Amino acid sequence: MKKALITGITGQDGSYLAELLLSQGYEVHGLIRRASTFNTQRIDHIYRDPHNGGNLYLHYGDLANAGNMTDLIYSVRPDEVYHLAAQSHVRVSFDLPEYTGDITGLGTIRILEAIRRSGIPARYYQASSSEMFGSAKPPQNEATVFQPQSPYAAAKVYSYWVTRNYREGYNMFACNGILFNHESPRRGETFVTRKITRALAAIVAGKQDSLYLGNLDAKRDWGYAPDYVAAMWKMLQLDHPDDFVIGTGEAHSVREFLDEAFGYLGLEWQKYVQIDARYFRPTEVDYLLSDYSKAHNVLHWEPRVFFRDLVRVMVDADLELIGLQSPGEGRKILETHHGRWHRWEDQILHPEG
Amino acid sequence: MKALILGVDGQDGSYLAELLLDQGYQVVGWIPKTIPVRLDHLQACIAHLTMVEGDLSHQASLNACMEEHQPDEIYCLAAPSAPYASWGNPVMVGDVAALGVARLLEAVRQMVPKACFYQASSSELFGDPLETPQSENTPFRPRNPYGVAKLYAHWMTVRYREQYGLHTVSGILFNHESPRRGLEFVTRKITHSAARIKLGLQDKLYLGDLESRRDWGFAGDYVRAMWMMLHHQPAADFVIGTGQTHAVREFCELAFATLDLDYREYVVQDERFMRPPETHQLVADPHKACYELGWQPQTSFAELVRLMVEADWRSLANADERG
Numbered sequence: 001m002k003k004a005l006i007t008g009i010t011g012q013d014g015s016y017l018a019e020l021l022l023s024q025g026y027e028v029h030g031l032i033r034r035a036s037t038f039n040t041q042r043i044d045h046i047y048r049d050p051h052n053g054g055n056l057y058l059h060y061g062d063l064a065n066a067g068n069m070t071d072l073i074y075s076v077r078p079d080e081v082y083h084l085a086a087q088s089h090v091r092v093s094f095d096l097p098e099y100t101g102d103i104t105g106l107g108t109i110r111i112l113e114a115i116r117r118s119g120i121p122a123r124y125y126q127a128s129s130s131e132m133f134g135s136a137k138p139p140q141n142e143a144t145v146f147q148p149q150s151p152y153a154a155a156k157v158y159s160y161w162v163t164r165n166y167r168e169g170y171n172m173f174a175c176n177g178i179l180f181n182h183e184s185p186r187r188g189e190t191f192v193t194r195k196i197t198r199a200l201a202a203i204v205a206g207k208q209d210s211l212y213l214g215n216l217d218a219k220r221d222w223g224y225a226p227d228y229v230a231a232m233w234k235m236l237q238l239d240h241p242d243d244f245v246i247g248t249g250e251a252h253s254v255r256e257f258l259d260e261a262f263g264y265l266g267l268e269w270q271k272y273v274q275i276d277a278r279y280f281r282p283t284e285v286d287y288l289l290s291d292y293s294k295a296h297n298v299l300h301w302e303p304r305v306f307f308r309d310l311v312r313v314m315v316d317a318d319l320e321l322i323g324l325q326s327p328g329e330g331r332k333i334l335e336t337h338h339g340r341w342h343r344w345e346d347q348i349l350h351p352e353g
Numbered sequence: 354m355k356a357l358i359l360g361v362d363g364q365d366g367s368y369l370a371e372l373l374l375d376q377g378y379q380v381v382g383w384i385p386k387t388i389p390v391r392l393d394h395l396q397a398c399i400a401h402l403t404m405v406e407g408d409l410s411h412q413a414s415l416n417a418c419m420e421e422h423q424p425d426e427i428y429c430l431a432a433p434s435a436p437y438a439s440w441g442n443p444v445m446v447g448d449v450a451a452l453g454v455a456r457l458l459e460a461v462r463q464m465v466p467k468a469c470f471y472q473a474s475s476s477e478l479f480g481d482p483l484e485t486p487q488s489e490n491t492p493f494r495p496r497n498p499y500g501v502a503k504l505y506a507h508w509m510t511v512r513y514r515e516q517y518g519l520h521t522v523s524g525i526l527f528n529h530e531s532p533r534r535g536l537e538f539v540t541r542k543i544t545h546s547a548a549r550i551k552l553g554l555q556d557k558l559y560l561g562d563l564e565s566r567r568d569w570g571f572a573g574d575y576v577r578a579m580w581m582m583l584h585h586q587p588a589a590d591f592v593i594g595t596g597q598t599h600a601v602r603e604f605c606e607l608a609f610a611t612l613d614l615d616y617r618e619y620v621v622q623d624e625r626f627m628r629p630p631e632t633h634q635l636v637a638d639p640h641k642a643c644y645e646l647g648w649q650p651q652t653s654f655a656e657l658v659r660l661m662v663e664a665d666w667r668s669l670a671n672a673d674e675r676g
Contacts, residue, residue, distance in 0.1 A: 113443055153508075162443070169497070
């Protein structure tokens with residue numbers, strides 16, 4: 001039985017990846033941060049599910065502590081390490097540059113160094129991000145030069161290069177997945193897509209009457225997170241480690257997301273949305289669009305859920321979460337496009353677990 | 354005017370301190386509290402410096418330093434310059450060379466936002482470049498943990514300029530040498546060994562690839578570039594180098610000839626010091642600095658070698674006499 005260690009297992013990507021790996025018979029170990037607030041709701045359903053046969057183990061640890069990381073690698077002895085944990089919010093990184101650098105940047109070298117020193121031949125996945133491209137001209141691929149526009153992006157560039165250095169300097173099996181934005185019903189509530197679909201559900205439920213947003217013209221390549229965790233896994237099954245851009249090859253603005261989400265329910269977003277300058281980033285990344293042809297050719301990976309369907313999945317899930325009936329297209333999309341490991345019921349995650 | 358130099362004990366810090374004192378600056382010399390430092394290079398000027406200790410790992414230490422001294426100019430030269438050795442302690446290097454700069458920039462933003470900030474970037478950012486020569490527009494491809502940490506610090510310096518409008522600049526300096534260069538660097542190793550051989554203290558000098566080429570300048574010229582850069586409007590980043598390369602063999606030839614020796618009798622190429630060959634030569638394209646700053650190196654390669662050999666010869670010969 002293969003063993004995988006996932007940092008950031010309580011996050012959107014970590015929880016989907018854990019489901020995927022468990023469905024493939026992996027023993028999955030997750031690193032979680034001890035926090036005063038309860039933050040495991042995205043994996044509680046996996047933990048409770050007896051079909052997983054008790055194959056999920058959680059470990060407390062801190063990416064800021066190199067000794068912690070070394071102990072963890074020694075005790076788990078993983079075959080694969082997926083390093084997904086980060087201070088992942090771009091806007092917040094402007095307020096917490098040092099913390100973001102320590103966790104999102106140096107956390108990576110602490111884990112890589114722990115793996116190297118342990119002598120355990122674990123394969124390593126680094127969660128790199130399209131934010132590294134910043135103001136680079138679209139479309140962006142593996143050869144595009146990074147132009148990081150935030151402390152978050154600078155820390156991710158640091159992690160990207162240490163991953164390459166460990167691959168080239170020590171012959172470690174280490175891959176960078178440069179993932180463009182990927183969303184889902186499990187996306188954090190402060191990210192713009194989820195903020196919109198949650199607010200839409202609350203508006204329909206009569207619990208809210210307006211929604212404040214920042215820049216509506218920023219264009220992003222938005223994909224569906226469960227498709228993307230499959231790409232992570234594929235990278236670590238290659239014969240040779242390499243770096244890959246993962247995206248959908250389509251870019252849409254926040255305005256288009258509003259059109260699609262409100263339009264799906266027959267509403268006009270202009271009646272509800274207000275612009276608040278506080279949500280503008282000090283330096284905005286305007287246009288991210290992936291060229292994922294390398295992933296297509298080498299990994300044989302393709303996204304299954306594109307923009308229009310993604311919006312429907314998210315809107316349906318948030319409607320059901322708030323206790324309303326959904327039009328149900330989202331559920332149909334998942335049933336059509338996804339395998340058994342990924343179920344509609346698991347998308348409706350109540351905060352209380 | 355008041356300048357704060359972090360890493361004042363090093364080669365560049367000491368030359369910069371002398372330059373700024375000459376220009377009538379009040380100079381605060383910062384050294385790390387947590388690592389023992391030698392103050393040999395500061396002999397000539399330490400009486401005129403205000404020395405302070407601090408810790409790049411602690412935000413509070415840096416904030417307090419800014420608040421107390423209120424510098425107009427800050428030069429961040431504090432990271433240990435040890436690209437290859439960074440493989441041995443990559444986390445520590447990241448904490449100082451990468452995060453240390455993030456903390457310093459925060460301290461500047463919070464405490465002295467009107468101050469000008471200089472970040473010592475290096476040609477290690479280019480690492481394994483895709484083009485030769487390297488300018489401000491060449492993509493970065495660092496190839497050791499030190500280079501990666503420096504790259505992060507570079508981008509943070511750029512971000513603080515563009516986000517907050519602070520006057521922060523990153524100087525991408527190619528190799529710069531002097532009699533104050535550490536003995537672990539090949540140039541100083543050659544001049545020091547040549548002087549020892551002349552004095553009969555040593556027989557042979559073992560080196561790596563003699564054909565390996567570098568863009569070497571004189572540190573005294575380069576600290577002048579730092580100062581000029583900080584006074585350029587608008588704030589911008591510059592590549593500093595000579596634009597010319599010389600082989601280690603040429604350096605040996607000149608160094609030994611200065612002492613009337615033939616390097617071929619003493620220098621041995623040793624496989625153990627060999628590194629994998631570079632695919633693209635590291636050499637600066639300093640045109641922007643030349644046109645926009647009016648900076649040019651004033652010390653030729655031959656002069657650099659001679660002044661380093663003479664300094665090593667003098668200090669070893671004096672020590673020898675003292676017995």
